[in-house]
Amino acid sequence: MPRANEEVEALLNEYADLLSITGGDGFKVRAYEKAARAVAGHQEDVSTLSAKQLRAISGVGSSIADKIAEYFAHGQVAVIEEARTRIPAGVRELTEIPTLGPKKAMLLYEQLGIASIDQLVDAIQHERLHGLKGFGPKTAENILHGVDLLRSSGGRVLIDVAMELAEDIVAQLSTVDGVERCAYAGSLRRFRETIGDVDILAAAEDSGPVMAAFRALDLVAEVIASGEKKTSIRTAKGLQVDLRVVPLESWGAALQYFTGSQAHNIRTREMAVHAKLKLSEYGLFEVDSGELIVSRTEEEVYQRLGLPWIPPPLREDRGEVEAALRGELPDLVEVTDLRGDLHTHTDLTDGIASLEEMLEAAATRGYRYYAITDHAPNLVMQRMTDEKMLAQRERVRELDRAYRGMRLLHGTELNIDPDGEVDWPPEFLAGFDLCVASVHSAFTQSRADTTRRLVRACENPHVNILGHLTGRQIGHRAPIDADFDEVFRACARTGTALEVNSFPDRLDVRDEHILHAKRYGVKFSIDSDAHSIRDLAQIRYGVGTAQRGWLTADDVINTWPLTRLRKFLRKPSARGA
DNA sequence: GCCGTTTTCGGCCCGACTGTTTTCAGTCG
Numbered sequence: 033m034p035r036a037n038e039e040v041e042a043l044l045n046e047y048a049d050l051l052s053i054t055g056g057d058g059f060k061v062r063a064y065e066k067a068a069r070a071v072a073g074h075q076e077d078v079s080t081l082s083a084k085q086l087r088a089i090s091g092v093g094s095s096i097a098d099k100i101a102e103y104f105a106h107g108q109v110a111v112i113e114e115a116r117t118r119i120p121a122g123v124r125e126l127t128e129i130p131t132l133g134p135k136k137a138m139l140l141y142e143q144l145g146i147a148s149i150d151q152l153v154d155a156i157q158h159e160r161l162h163g164l165k166g167f168g169p170k171t172a173e174n175i176l177h178g179v180d181l182l183r184s185s186g187g188r189v190l191i192d193v194a195m196e197l198a199e200d201i202v203a204q205l206s207t208v209d210g211v212e213r214c215a216y217a218g219s220l221r222r223f224r225e226t227i228g229d230v231d232i233l234a235a236a237e238d239s240g241p242v243m244a245a246f247r248a249l250d251l252v253a254e255v256i257a258s259g260e261k262k263t264s265i266r267t268a269k270g271l272q273v274d275l276r277v278v279p280l281e282s283w284g285a286a287l288q289y290f291t292g293s294q295a296h297n298i299r300t301r302e303m304a305v306h307a308k309l310k311l312s313e314y315g316l317f318e319v320d321s322g323e324l325i326v327s328r329t330e331e332e333v334y335q336r337l338g339l340p341w342i343p344p345p346l347r348e349d350r351g352e353v354e355a356a357l358r359g360e361l362p363d364l365v366e367v368t369d370l371r372g373d374l375h376t377h378t379d380l381t382d383g384i385a386s387l388e389e390m391l392e393a394a395a396t397r398g399y400r401y402y403a404i405t406d407h408a409p410n411l412v413m414q415r416m417t418d419e420k421m422l423a424q425r426e427r428v429r430e431l432d433r434a435y436r437g438m439r440l441l442h443g444t445e446l447n448i449d450p451d452g453e454v455d456w457p458p459e460f461l462a463g464f465d466l467c468v469a470s471v472h473s474a475f476t477q478s479r480a481d482t483t484r485r486l487v488r489a490c491e492n493p494h495v496n497i498l499g500h501l502t503g504r505q506i507g508h509r510a511p512i513d514a515d516f517d518e519v520f521r522a523c524a525r526t527g528t529a530l531e532v533n534s535f536p537d538r539l540d541v542r543d544e545h546i547l548h549a550k551r552y553g554v555k556f557s558i559d560s561d562a563h564s565i566r567d568l569a570q571i572r573y574g575v576g577t578a579q580r581g582w583l584t585a586d587d588v589i590n591t592w593p594l595t596r597l598r599k600f601l602r603k604p605s606a607r608g609a
Numbered sequence: 610g611c612c613g614t615t616t617t618c619g620g621c622c623c624g625a626c627t628g629t630t631t632t633c634a635g636t637c638g
Binding site for chain 2: 057058059060061062063064066067090091092093094095096130131132133134135136165166167168170171174218229231257258259260261262264274276289290292294297298299300301302304305306310311312313314
């Protein structure tokens with residue numbers, strides 16, 4: 033997303049928070065939140081748009097358009113500055129505490145002058161909340177607990193952690209008597225890169241036994257809430273898991289509802305309202321008669337709203353409803369479309385499995401081709417040499433004759449140095465079937481230098497794929513700063529594919545970059561970057577990320593037949609050389 | 610504050626659970 037759009041998104045969300053804290057009209061609050069989402073999802077840089085062009089964005093009217101224009105003209109917005117002076121930043125911070133929302137935060141500030149989490153904790157410990165309306169002993173306890181959670185975890189976990197937990201829970205609950213269906217939903221089903229809590233849905237006539245089984249799971253550290261229809265628990269690692277139980281007749285509507293996103297659900301429910309229907313997790317109902325229309329499958333629910341079934345990774349209110357109405361939903365790439373993996377390692381460098389072991393595991397996955405791409409010598413710690421690389425190539429050629437049905441490609445993962453140069457001279461690079469090139473150091477260069485560095489790598493006639501473009505490690509290392517539009521244009525111009533790296537702490541490039549790059553005509557390679565046999569299976573997270581970026585099989589070079597792939601790997605700039 | 614094959618005014622998605630309540634507000638998703 034353009035940086036300006038990100039700034040405006042944050043500004044509008046902040047103002048929405050400030051309005052809700054001051055008790056402003058809830059619909060007005062939602063209008064600002066909706067506008068924030070609309071700006072974030074808008075492809076053009078909003079700082080370059082006139083007020084009239086801004087108003088053309090759905091959800092942005094004249095008032096918000098004027099505020100955005102004011103922001104870019106003066107660096108601030110008067111009414112937002114004014115709201116900031118009335119509500120200290122610490123009061124907004126209070127609403128980050130679970131169970132403490134805008135109303136309670138404002139009451140604490142008005143009655144007791146509390147304007148930070150520290151002050152709130154201090155007030156509770158000194159029993160200064162006594163007699164404050166709505167703050168009984170249980171509320172105080174919940175707030176302290178919420179502060180602990182906030183300080184310890186920050187909340188979200190990587191997708192593989194959540195996925196393994198969810199699959200374990202679904203497997204266990206599926207065996208409970210009376211459970212007719214069980215599945216995970218929520219952001220996990222949409223393949224978001226990090227997960228705040230896990231949503232599990234079960235279908236059963238009597239919810240009692242499955243709720244009891246859920247509370248009794250070994251992984252439960254704390255039961256947060258438990259009722260007839262919904263139970264929430266927290267695991268020892270601090271991850272919240274919600275279980276909802278519905279009758280089987282409601283399965284489709286419930287799955288649609290609990291998959292979200294919230295913004296997508298608002299869109300679908302609005303469509304229902306316009307059709308004189310009411311959509312809830314229990315089904316699609318006729319408003320006048322209250323009669324149930326459909327709810328058994330998601331397909332039925334969407335169909336009755338006049339839509340085709342929308343794949344979960346698209347359900348972010350990023351234009352999927354409009355595309356569905358036009359009949360232009362993309363036919364998303366699937367794991368089964370992949371014919372091979374183009375970025376993998378062995379124990380010749382930092383992998384932990386041998387070449388033979390990795391190939392055996394790859395063949396089991398049914399791949400038609402497979403590339404070995406160990407590190408090149410400039411990552412000195414990997415101790416690569418020309419001789420070792422050539423010996424590996426010879427071994428790969430031998431094994432290639434032995435494997436029926438899976439062709440082996442010999443490649444390497446080059447290191448893009450701060451100037452955009454890579455490890456070997458052109459003559460040596462020409463001997464590889466393909467080259468991935470990635471940034472492994474100097475992550476804090478200036479934006480201009482980084483951009484030049486990446487464009488230069490694209491222009492190298494032997495570089496076929498840019499590996500983990502931004503270098504980010506979720507929760508640990510920030511992405512490099514570059515003019516990515518410039519890089520995407522260079523990728524498209526030079527025939528360099530952009531990697532979707534499937535490692536759960538990378539997922540690099542991410543969904544928003546994919547959406548942008550695709551518009552420039554960039555092609556992608558979904559790779560495992562496997563360093564072990566187990567890592568090969570992580571490719572499903574890369575595929576999920578690619579789906580969130582609206583990619584079809586045709587956008588992804590490792591779904592192509594080998595002949596088409598080989599043609600792509602011979603870059604225009606290398607032909608005839 | 611936004612928006613319009615019902616509308617330029619009057620709507621705006623819907624339900625579960627908790628805590629502090631004598632019937633419901635606040636929070637969450």
